[in-house]
């Protein structure tokens with residue numbers, strides 16, 4: 500589903516004229532198979548978020564190849580990337596990133612509106628997903644009227660609503676207590692099994708990584724164990 504080869508990325512930091520390069524991805528290669536849960540594990544600052552941003556096309560790499568569903572995406576322009584993202588990726592973030600002025604229903608519905616899906620279809624799809632994540636009775640609640648775990652369930656429903664083949668999750672349980680973390684991890688596993696969805700989870704938490712079929716370990720911008728065909 501995703502093949503990444505020899506990815507390099509360097510940030511320039513510091514004042515203009517006095518910038519210094521910070522290499523963050525130093526030749527990363529990895530594969531994510533269809534229907535897999537893959538975890539990318541690493542300490543803070545190891546480059547996990549940068550890798551996810553490059554994978555999703557929020558950021559262009561300096562060099563290297565990113566293939567998603569058979570298409571090379573590293574060279575797409577911003578508009579092409581945005582379209583490609585909407586069709587191929589759903590996102591789950593540590594801090595949920597729900598729109599505070601929209602209800603649970605409206606938050607889940609938003610990506611379908613952006614795609615121009617008619618309202619009857621939107622209603623059916625959003626209702627189906629809110630049921631799937633156990634929140635149909637909370638449809639008209641605003642994010643601040645929901646617990647952290649419930650907010651993350653809304654954001655999972657939103658990630659799934661356009662039927663993307665891949666869900667990219669950035670520390671999906673990072674803001675949750677350990678019991679709620681287990682609930683969310685079980686939900687991810689059940690969605691993976693029932694829908695055959697592919698998940699890429701970046702985390703520093705080994706317990707979260709343990710739900711993955713395969714793990715890659717990033718250290719200082721390099722995969723230190725694992726790699727194509729040798730994930731641990």
Ligand SMILES: Nc1ncnc2c1ncn2[C@@H]1O[C@H](COP(=O)(O)OP(=O)(O)OP(=O)(O)O)[C@@H](O)[C@H]1O
Nearest residue numbers: 510511512523541542543544545546547548549550
């Ligand atoms: N926009 C940016 N400009 C300059 N440096 C950046 C930028 N984004 C990230 N970095 C640097 O790149 C390195 C890797 O950051 P990244 O966010 O990818 O790590 P991470 O493993 O996701 O960390 P965390 O778990 O804390 O989120 C860090 O040293 C960080 O300071």
